[in-house]
Amino acid sequence: MKLDFNFILRNLPTFLEGAVVTLELSALAILCSLVWGLVVVTARTAPSRALALAATGYIELVRNTPVLVQMLFIYFGSAVLGAPLSGFAAGLLAMTLQNGGYMAEIYRAGIEAVSQRQVEAGMALGMRRHEVMSIVVLPQAIRKVVPPFTNQAIVMIKDTSLVSSISVAEMTFHAKLLTDRTAAAYEVFLTLAALYLAINAIVSAALRLLERRVAIPT
Amino acid sequence: MLNVLLANLPLLLKGAVVTLYLSAASAALAAVIGVAVALLQLYGDPVTRAATHVYLYVMRGVPLLVLLFAMYYMLPYTGIDVGATAGGIIVIALYFGAFMAEVFRAAILSVPRGQWDAARALGMYGRLLMLIVVVPQALRIAGPPFVNTCIMLVKGTSLVSIVGLWEVTMAGRQIVERTLAPFQVFGGVAAVYFVICYCLSRYGRWLEKRVSYVH
Amino acid sequence: MVAVRGVSKWFGAHQVLKDVSLDVAAGEVVAVIGPSGSGKTTLLRCVNLLEDFQQGEIRVDGEAVGYAGAGAARRRLPERVIARTRSQVGMVFQSFNLFPHMTVLKNVMVAPVRVKKMPEAEARASAVRLLERVGLADKLDAYPARLSGGQQQRVAIARALAMQPKVILLDEITSALDPELVGEVLAVIRQLARDGMTMMIVTHEMQFAREVAQKVVFMDGGAMIEQGPPRALFADPRTERLQTFLKRFREGYQL
Numbered sequence: 001m002k003l004d005f006n007f008i009l010r011n012l013p014t015f016l017e018g019a020v021v022t023l024e025l026s027a028l029a030i031l032c033s034l035v036w037g038l039v040v041v042t043a044r045t046a047p048s049r050a051l052a053l054a055a056t057g058y059i060e061l062v063r064n065t066p067v068l069v070q071m072l073f074i075y076f077g078s079a080v081l082g083a084p085l086s087g088f089a090a091g092l093l094a095m096t097l098q099n100g101g102y103m104a105e106i107y108r109a110g111i112e113a114v115s116q117r118q119v120e121a122g123m124a125l126g127m128r129r130h131e132v133m134s135i136v137v138l139p140q141a142i143r144k145v146v147p148p149f150t151n152q153a154i155v156m157i158k159d160t161s162l163v164s165s166i167s168v169a170e171m172t173f174h175a176k177l178l179t180d181r182t183a184a185a186y187e188v189f190l191t192l193a194a195l196y197l198a199i200n201a202i203v204s205a206a207l208r209l210l211e212r213r214v215a216i217p218t
Numbered sequence: 219m220l221n222v223l224l225a226n227l228p229l230l231l232k233g234a235v236v237t238l239y240l241s242a243a244s245a246a247l248a249a250v251i252g253v254a255v256a257l258l259q260l261y262g263d264p265v266t267r268a269a270t271h272v273y274l275y276v277m278r279g280v281p282l283l284v285l286l287f288a289m290y291y292m293l294p295y296t297g298i299d300v301g302a303t304a305g306g307i308i309v310i311a312l313y314f315g316a317f318m319a320e321v322f323r324a325a326i327l328s329v330p331r332g333q334w335d336a337a338r339a340l341g342m343y344g345r346l347l348m349l350i351v352v353v354p355q356a357l358r359i360a361g362p363p364f365v366n367t368c369i370m371l372v373k374g375t376s377l378v379s380i381v382g383l384w385e386v387t388m389a390g391r392q393i394v395e396r397t398l399a400p401f402q403v404f405g406g407v408a409a410v411y412f413v414i415c416y417c418l419s420r421y422g423r424w425l426e427k428r429v430s431y432v433h
Numbered sequence: 434m435v436a437v438r439g440v441s442k443w444f445g446a447h448q449v450l451k452d453v454s455l456d457v458a459a460g461e462v463v464a465v466i467g468p469s470g471s472g473k474t475t476l477l478r479c480v481n482l483l484e485d486f487q488q489g490e491i492r493v494d495g496e497a498v499g500y501a502g503a504g505a506a507r508r509r510l511p512e513r514v515i516a517r518t519r520s521q522v523g524m525v526f527q528s529f530n531l532f533p534h535m536t537v538l539k540n541v542m543v544a545p546v547r548v549k550k551m552p553e554a555e556a557r558a559s560a561v562r563l564l565e566r567v568g569l570a571d572k573l574d575a576y577p578a579r580l581s582g583g584q585q586q587r588v589a590i591a592r593a594l595a596m597q598p599k600v601i602l603l604d605e606i607t608s609a610l611d612p613e614l615v616g617e618v619l620a621v622i623r624q625l626a627r628d629g630m631t632m633m634i635v636t637h638e639m640q641f642a643r644e645v646a647q648k649v650v651f652m653d654g655g656a657m658i659e660q661g662p663p664r665a666l667f668a669d670p671r672t673e674r675l676q677t678f679l680k681r682f683r684e685g686y687q688l
Contacts (some may be wrong), residue, residue, distance in 0.1 A: 007300070028295040035370075058418065059296045060419075061412065063228075063369075063374075063419075064369065064416045064419060065408040065412050065415070066373035066374075066376035066377075066387070066408075067371070067373070067376060067412055068376045068379075068387060069376055069387055069390070069404055069407050069411065071406050072387070072391065072400070072404050072410070073396075073400060073401070073405065073408065074392070076394055076400035076404065077328075077400045077401050077404070079400075080398065080399070080401065096348065116252075127404035146278055147254060153279070154279070157280075158280070158281035158282070159281070161281035161284055162283060162377070162380075164283070164305045164380075165380045172281070172283060172284055175284075175287070176287060179287075179291050185288075185291035185292045186292060186295070188291075189284065189287065189288040189291060189292060192284055192288075193276070193280045193284060193288070194280055196278040196281060197275070197276070197280060198285065198426035200278075200279040202278065207400050
């Protein structure tokens with residue numbers, strides 16, 4: 001097997017064009033699901049039974065169906081409704097809906113990992129519920145949330161490749177086009193894999209750094 | 219409203235059967251790969267350990283869809299012909315095998331040190347110790363996360379529709395092309411996955427409860 | 434300072450406190466002793482309403498804790514009021530429960546600043562003074578994980594004192610400590626007793642209870658069985674249950 005490096009270099013601009021879209025979608029999807037997950041976990045842990053039940057049902061629904069099917073549902077569904085979403089918007093929406101469910105569970109696990117004794121210690125000092133939450137529980141929960149969040153972020157970056165099937169011109173889409181045109185399958189897919197590996201390596205290194213920065217000193 | 223769905227139900231169910239078959243076959247293969255990689259990673263010589271490390275790194279960092287594409291575009295050039303379905307199963311198994319390796323590795327490591335000591339004190343060693351004391355306990359611990367990985371795998375099989383394999387998602391796309399009823403049809407497709415995955419997650423939770431009784 | 438009147442509490446059908454009454458005068462140290470499961474810790478936790486109770490009333494410095502009204506009109510006070518009561522009652526836990534994400538100084542400052550709205554500088558000065566008093570002036574910037582159990586517990590005592598509480602509740606504060614660290618914590622409590630701090634102490638350290646308390650209360654099965662000055666109570670237990678308890682204790686059972 002001999003790789004044509006000139007071919008790779010020649011087509012690097014195309015890959016990078018796709019990489020920009022991949023990064024855009026990843027960043028937006030991660031940001032939106034961070035926020036949406038907060039909304040879902042608030043409902044999930046709300047005193048109202050109905051709200052909590054609805055949130056639990058939502059989480060079960062999005063976690064037990066493929067994000068690809070959700071994308072197709074939204075993409076083709078919006079067209080039928082007469083308000084067609086772009087592939088990018090449909091992909092972003094589907095990824096936010098699905099990963100918001102995962103993020104909600106990550107948040108909840110983080111909050112539950114802070115022991116009840118910490119809550120009691122706060123209450124015994126005269127803190128009110130929201131003060132216990134903001135002074136004692138959340139600062140500890142956020143630290144516990146970083147590692148699973150890192151995993152989820154990587155999953156999401158990889159999942160952006162799926163929008164290539166609803167005609168968004170991100171990295172995988174360009175790679176496929178290029179292969180169809182040139183038949184240089186080895187060059188194209190090794191480059192593509194290397195680019196994903198590089199993005200994920202950088203993101204997880206950055207998040208590990210964050211993890212170390214926020215770690216409680218011992 | 220639901221007429222479209224009813225009319226096409228036989229086709230969707232046929233697709234569901236294919237999805238189940240793809241899932242079961244690749245999950246079984248992924249479990250074997252997972253156990254093997256976990257053991258190699260823990261007890262292999264430095265060279266195999268390094269090799270498993272590269273394998274895990276690639277599988278964790280590259281999207282499943284890219285691996286599937288690579289398989290379908292690259293394999294024809296190598297002269298290997300395993301057929302499209304078998305190819306899909308192998309790629310899915312390789313991808314999720316990496317996640318299962320992590321599950322099994324963590325499970326083996328979480329068997330308490332005292333259990334190893336106790337077995338050694340009774341004169342056990344090597345394979346016997348692993349087989350009688352460690353593996354049974356590790357499997358019980360690995361149960362719930364293994365089931366979770368299976369849920370990811372079932373959802374992951376939907377990706378083979380993008381590379382042209384026929385299963386329930388592909389069936390859905392074909393029906394939508396004909397009927398222009400994406401909500402009903404993809405809703406039905408989602409329901410198929412939901413039933414499979416929800417059953418799995420109930421089972422996983424049941425296992426979890428059983429594990430926590432033991433400890 | 435603390436008045437407990439006819440307090441009863443149930444966990445489902447199981448009654449864990451049975452009509453308990455008890456007084457702690459200002460400046461008095463009261464030790465509550467009894468076997469595990471006797472309800473002594475539960476009683477202590479009722480005083481700052483970490484546990485609800487269904488009957489009776491508790492007053493701290495004349496103010497009702499947790500509930501207003503009686504009988505059918507009995508209702509739980511709003512959270513704001515309960516929190517205010519708690520801010521006047523200090524508590525030290527068996528497992529320290531320091532906030533792991535804050536330095537020692539911050540642990541002691543956080544409640545005065547955030548709950549009492551004390552100016553930062555004033556809270557800092559008072560925290561430093563208190564930490565000096567418990568012998569930890571050199572650990573201000575350390576995080577709890579770096580400290581020994583005895584040091585952590587002394588920080589917890591300083592944290593409780595920083596709120597200038599009217600009474601301090603101490604819940605088996607030496608039970609989680611290695612034996613060689615018990616002394617340093619008890620020394621701090623002894624000093625507090627000499628300074629006239631009102632305290633309610635649940636403890637397994639009989640020698641300590643005898644030495645530091647003006648009054649000892651013996652609980653068993655959720656009920657208050659006997660109370661009196663330590664010398665009399667230990668020397669001449671009137672009930673059989675206290676006799677058995679003290680006998681077992683002397684024989685070295687882990688109680």
